[in-house]
Amino acid sequence: MIREKLELLVEELKEKNIIHKDKINLKTYDELTRGVPEMLTLHDIANYRPIHINDACKKFYGFKNNFLRGMDYIYYIKTIHPSYYPTLFKSLTFFNEDQEEFLDLTYKLKNASGQWDILIGTTKTVTRSADGKPLNAISLLVPQEEHQPIQTAPMLLLETLTKREMEIFLLISESKKTNEIAQELFISEETVKKHKQNIYKKLQCNKTSELVKMAFELGFKY
Incomplete structure (x- = not known):
């Protein structure tokens, strides 16, 4: 299950002091997550933008860098199929309401060759501000064929x-x-x-x- 995979990763990052309560050591985060086989994206919740993608994610999109400097919410709009824009709204609701531990969504994303692939993902808040608001979250995605849900998404x-x-x-x-x-x-x-x-x-x-x-x-x- 992808939730368990993400949870184990987050626990490892915390045990190695890469993730702290309100911050992330980006250098060591990059080193540890690059080789993870699943696609990972680290999000800046306050500014609703991506910070980092691992090598699996970078290869899928055909991007050159792991750190996405200068990227904003347009990244999400450009990489997701227009028919799946409601998933972006659902993400905003998830962080604003901040009631559930995981956000499970189906995505239709554009790969490096310009084709659309279906992926199953889960997202979890990993750092919070002093007043408890979400700061950073990690999303873990796998191809639909690698995930076998009980029901069709x-x-x-x-x-x-x-x-x-x-x-x-x-x-x-x-x-x-x-x-x-x-x-x-x-x-x-x-x-x-x-x-x-x-x-x-x-x-x-x-x-x-x-x-x-x-x-x-x-x-x-x-």
Whole structure:
């Protein structure tokens, strides 16, 4: 499990005094994490930017450096597929609310050859300020084929929806009723019902509350 892999890494970094309560020894962090086989990114939470990537991550993106000086949030926008932007919003919510220990997400990222790959990742806050606010976090990612979740990741299920089904999914997540959706999209209620049946099937949901919950989890609804 990727959570366990990240947890073991963080424990090792703490035991070797590389990660302290409110700071990280970047030089030794770089030395220890470069050879980790999984893709690692060290984040500056306050400024929402990446600080460091290990060699596996550098090779995947085709970047030249491990330290990403001068990078800001544009890094995240450039490397992730537009359909997965809600994962960025979900990340912001995760750090702002600061209630969960791990953030598990599915990513569609552009590799060095310009192709899009699906990766499964988890993120954990590793340093905090004196008043307890998140300072730094580490993300660990592995290719989808190396991770075998019990269920298909919600974001992958969402990719099976047609454009019209996606429109209806978003309206359902806003608690819109069938007649309201029909009026807004200028289609019949019967057509909306048929689309809803397909949406439930594709997203493996049985009721509206499950769709709304999925929308929250994916960052489409707050």
